[in-house]
Amino acid sequence: MATPDQARLLSKKFDEDTISPSLKRLRSELSPEDDRATFIEALKSDSMLQRAVADIVQTNSGSVTQSADKIVDVMYDGIVKQIGERLGALEARLAKVEAKTEDLQRYNRSFNLRFYGFEEREYENVKDRLIDFFNTHMNLKLNANVIENCHRLPYTNQRQKKPRPIIARLYSRPIRQLILSSLGQLKGKKLNITVVEDLTPLALARFHRTRDQFEDNEKKRVITRNGRIFVRNADKSLTLVAE
Known part of the structure; x- marks a missing residue:
């Protein structure tokens, strides 16, 4: 039987599994045009970067061809950081919207019950x-x-x-x-006949994934309360499975 500490670990195992489809799309849909725009914006707005690129070209007798590798090296870290910051900000905004949507769905379903059998x-x-x-x-x-x-x-x-x-x-x-x-x-x-809460799709998926962590005779320890998923510990306390 899992201890309370082991049960709490379950709440950390689903980060990749539970990442929303919208966040996955956001990560995959950053296009080459987005990267190009970031490079252009950096060159136009970052005076230190402009001077560094100019110095590299001047050092190589004005040859951009000979300077290409060093220019990319100078720009790379800054550009990657900017792209990461943009992606992080967009993901944070989207996560807030989806969390609010999940709360609204959970509340709407809190008037519902499902009956099987x-x-x-x-x-x-x-x-x-x-x-x-x-x-x-x-x-x-x-x-x-x-x-x-x-x-x-x-x-x-x-x-x-x-x-x-x-x-x-x-x-x-x-x-x-x-x-x-x-x-x-x-x-x-x-x-x-079985009577259960009407869970949101995300909560239902989390419920099944959590049950899959237990042996058949332990699966009944995974329960729902007001649309959220919990694991019942040996001492009868409940551990919330992180969303």
């Missing part, structure tokens, strides 16, 4: 089935007004034979939390 029936009323499930099997006393909308999700794999999951949006987050906190009522009933 409900057999599909012809002409079914999904909302009525959920309410009956809550009241019959979870000892709750809810009516259909607590659910804003619900429906089955499409198959992600057309060969899938399991029932399509149901997603439900509730009018109230406290009601959602009441349902989650009442899941213990399902233990021992062998209903084969």
Whole structure:
């Protein structure tokens, strides 16, 4: 069983895996034109660089051809630094935007729940089935007004034979939390129905990657709380998996 310290290490393992597609595109799309513009800008704005280049050319009897290697050497470090600074600034701005977007998505999904294992029936009323499930099997006393909308999700794999999951949006987050906190009522009933939070794509990927770090009998230690991923330690404390 992993110690709390080992569990915390998990939060540092996903930097490359969890880097957003937008950041990867940003890194790959810096074009030769961007590099050329940086070189031109440096030569126009950096007086010290201008003097250094002029001195090199003068030392080589005015021959740019003979001076080429030394000119590149003089410019290289400064240009690479400028490009790195530009890239770093753009990445920081983009990371802030994506972090805000992730927070908004997490909040929006905090009204939702997903249900797996409900057999599909012809002409079914999904909302009525959920309410009956809550009241019959979870000892709750809810009516259909607590659910804003619900429906089955499409198959992600057309060969899938399991029932399509149901997603439900509730009018109230406290009601959602009441349902989650009442899941213990399902233990021992062998209903084969699973109720989970509706995670963002990034959080869901992080959840699966974290579970993959554990043996099968330990995977249940990876849990979700309010759209975030945690590892339950031996002392029952929780370690947040870094985003």
